[in-house]
Amino acid sequence: VWNLITPEWSSRWVHSQLALFDACGWLAKGPAGMEYIPVMVGEHEIPQMVSAWQMGIRDFDGQKALKAMVHQQTTPATHIYGGFAGNRDLQHYLKNRYVPSDKGRFSNTLEYSFDDWSVAQMALSLGNDTLYRYFSDRGTWWKNAINPENGYAHMRDSMGRFVPDFDPFHSGANHQYVEGNAWQLSYFVPQALPELVQILGKEAFVERLDWGFRSSEPWRYNAPNEQYWNYLEDLSKQETSAYILEDKDMTEGEVNVRGLENLVRALGIKLLIIDGLSYMADVNKADTDYIR
Numbered sequence: 549v550w551n552l553i554t555p556e557w558s559s560r561w562v563h564s565q566l567a568l569f570d571a572c573g574w575l576a577k578g579p580a581g582m583e584y585i586p587v588m589v590g591e592h593e594i595p596q597m598v599s600a601w602q603m604g605i606r607d608f609d610g611q612k613a614l615k616a617m618v619h620q621q622t623t624p625a626t627h628i629y630g631g632f633a634g635n636r637d638l639q640h641y642l643k644n645r646y647v648p649s650d651k652g653r654f655s656n657t658l659e660y661s662f663d664d665w666s667v668a669q670m671a672l673s674l675g676n677d678t679l680y681r682y683f684s685d686r687g688t689w690w691k692n693a694i695n696p697e698n699g700y701a702h703m704r705d706s707m708g709r710f711v712p713d714f715d716p717f718h719s720g721a722n723h724q725y726v727e728g729n730a731w732q733l734s735y736f737v738p739q740a741l742p743e744l745v746q747i748l749g750k751e752a753f754v755e756r757l758d759w760g761f762r763s764s765e766p767w768r769y770n771a772p773n774e775q776y777w778n779y780l781e782d783l784s785k786q787e788t789s790a791y792i793l794e795d796k797d798m799t800e801g802e803v804n805v806r807g808l809e810n811l812v813r814a815l816g817i818k819l820l821i822i823d824g825l826s827y828m829a830d831v832n833k834a835d836t837d838y839i840r
Contacts, residue, residue: 551599551600551603551605552603555600555603555604555605558600558605559600559605559607559608561596561600562597562600562605562608562613563608565593565597565616566608566609566612566613566616569612569616569619572584572628572629572633573619573628574619574620574628574633574634575591575593575594575597575616575617575619575620575633576593576633577590577591577592577593577633578593579631583629583630583631584628584629584631584632584633585631585632586625586631586632586633586636588726589635589636589653589655589656589659589726590635590656590659590660590662590663591617591620591621591634591635591663592659592663594617594620594621594663594666594667595662595663595666597613597617597670598617598666598667598669598670601613601670601673602669602673610670610673610674611674613670614667614670614671614674614676614679617666617667617670618667618679620634620635620663621635621638621660621663621664621667621683621686622638622642623638624638624639625638635656635660636652636653636656637651637652637653637656637660638660640652640706641656641657641660641689644692644706645689645692646689646692646693646704647660648704648705648706649703649704649705649711649720649724650705650706651706653723653724653725653726654693654701654703654704654720654724654725655693655701655724655725655726655728655733655736656726657689657690657692657693657701658690658693658701658733658736658737659726659736660686660689661686661687661688661689661690661737661739662687662690662736662737662738662739664683664686664687664689665683665684665686665687665739665740666687666739667679667683668680668681668682668683668684668686668687671683687739687740688740690736690737690739690740691747694734694747695710695714696747697710698714699734699747699748699752699756700714700716700730700731700734701725701730701733701734701736702714702730703719703720703724703730714730715730716729716730716731716734716760717729717730717731717763731756731760732760735757735780741780753780757780
């Protein structure tokens with residue numbers, strides 16, 4: 549949304565990231581107190597930078613930006629100037645093509661894979677076919693987290709074994725699944741949602757989405773946010789309890805994030821916020837799967 553409403557601020561932000569890279573050799577998840585800090589997981593400054601480029605904010609050095617993104621996704625995390633930079637579980641991810649639950653936080657598999665896909669889109673835009681193909685492949689590694697027996701991002705160890713006694717709401721919740729649980733994070737494949745629907749089957753996809761919302765309201769953690777759930781509904785062309793619960797939040801007069809997001813949707817600018825794929829789309833149609 550910043551890119552559309554205040555592109556000058558998006559530009560300044562990208563320039564700040566590249567200045568940090570010039571000075572210290574790293575992009576920043578979210579610097580604080582003049583230090584790199586390991587806030588959250590993944591390197592989601594990458595899709596933000598790519599989205600700025602894809603939406604026409606190109607007053608920065610695209611080649612330098614791509615170089616910085618590749619550095620983030622290929623260099624082991626490290627302590628730097630009293631802070632910490634990089635993907636903490638990157639080495640295990642590169643070795644196994646997923647983050648084993650006995651080596652790191654399992655849901656980082658999904659986070660890192662999305663960032664890899666984002667790097668691929670930047671490479672494609674700049675005509676770097678080698679990097680595009682390499683990171684496009686890594687952008688599919690989310691599949692290594694999915695248990696074909698149940699369709700969930702199911703914790704698995706470094707031997708490739710899916711953990712027993714799995715519960716999608718409680719197993720590893722808010723730890724192996726950062727600020728979420730397996731039911732939530734299994735849907736975090738914004739770069740390939742039609743493929744996820746295909747893996748689960750449309751009917752099962754919709755039923756699981758509806759079942760989870762009806763059953764998991766007390767256990768839904770911070771991520772993904774509510775607009776993302778609405779996007780999944782738009783994708784499946786079927787309304788589920790995601791809308792029902794948000795409407796409940798509003799009718800009960802609760803001033804909370806979901807209620808505010810529902811209000812934004814009601815104001816008619818829903819598509820500016822929830823379409824997590826279209827904001828990554830390149831002007832050369834690197835990704836043409838829009839919801840209009």
